Amino acid sequence: MLVMEARSKHPKTGVWTEWRVKFPGGGQDGPNESIEGTRDREVWQETNLAFLRSKLIWRKVVQNPEEPEHHKYGYLVNFEDCYGELRNVPKTEPDGDELRVPDWVPAATLGRSLFSSHQSLFVAAGRELGLF
Incomplete structure (x- = not known):
């Protein structure tokens, strides 16, 4: 599965989070983006x-005070359906988040x-792939 380590600064305190292993993905870029x-x-x-x-x-609605109905979606993509050259350098996102190099990791x-x-997306992917 393709994952990367990421960290971000807390918007109010400016304190960095720990490095976390995550799947690629993020938020909508404006209300008109599908x-x-x-x-x-x-x-x-x-x-x-x-x-x-x-x-x-996988889909989930997350309730929080800042965004009453935050929708999250998880997609499964087969390795054979990917194209391009995997990013091989660390990256800083426009919002300041830092991403280490992505890597293919055994489930x-x-x-x-x-x-x-x-974790719940990981479990859904594992079930879809027949891993557990």
């Missing part, structure tokens, strides 16, 4: 990869290191 457009743009920006096909395998070891908010 779900699929967000998916494609985020994967490209974080990995330098594009893909031919994907399958929606068997990923669950132990993956950031907690990505």
Whole structure:
């Protein structure tokens, strides 16, 4: 599975988070960007990869005071459907988040290191792939 380590600064305190292992992805770039457009743009920006096909395998609505209905979506993309050259240098996002180089990691070891908010997507992907 393709993951990377990332960290960000808390918007109010300016304190950096710990490095967290995460799947590629992020938020909508304005209210007019489609779900699929967000998916494609985020994967490209974080990995330098594009893909031919994907399958929606997970969705969740997160409730928080700042954004009453924050929708999250998880897609499964086969390695064979990816094209491009995987990003091979660290990157700082426009919002200041720092990303280490993405890497392909075996699913068997990923669950132990993956950031907690990505665990339910990992389980959905594992079930879809017949891993557990």
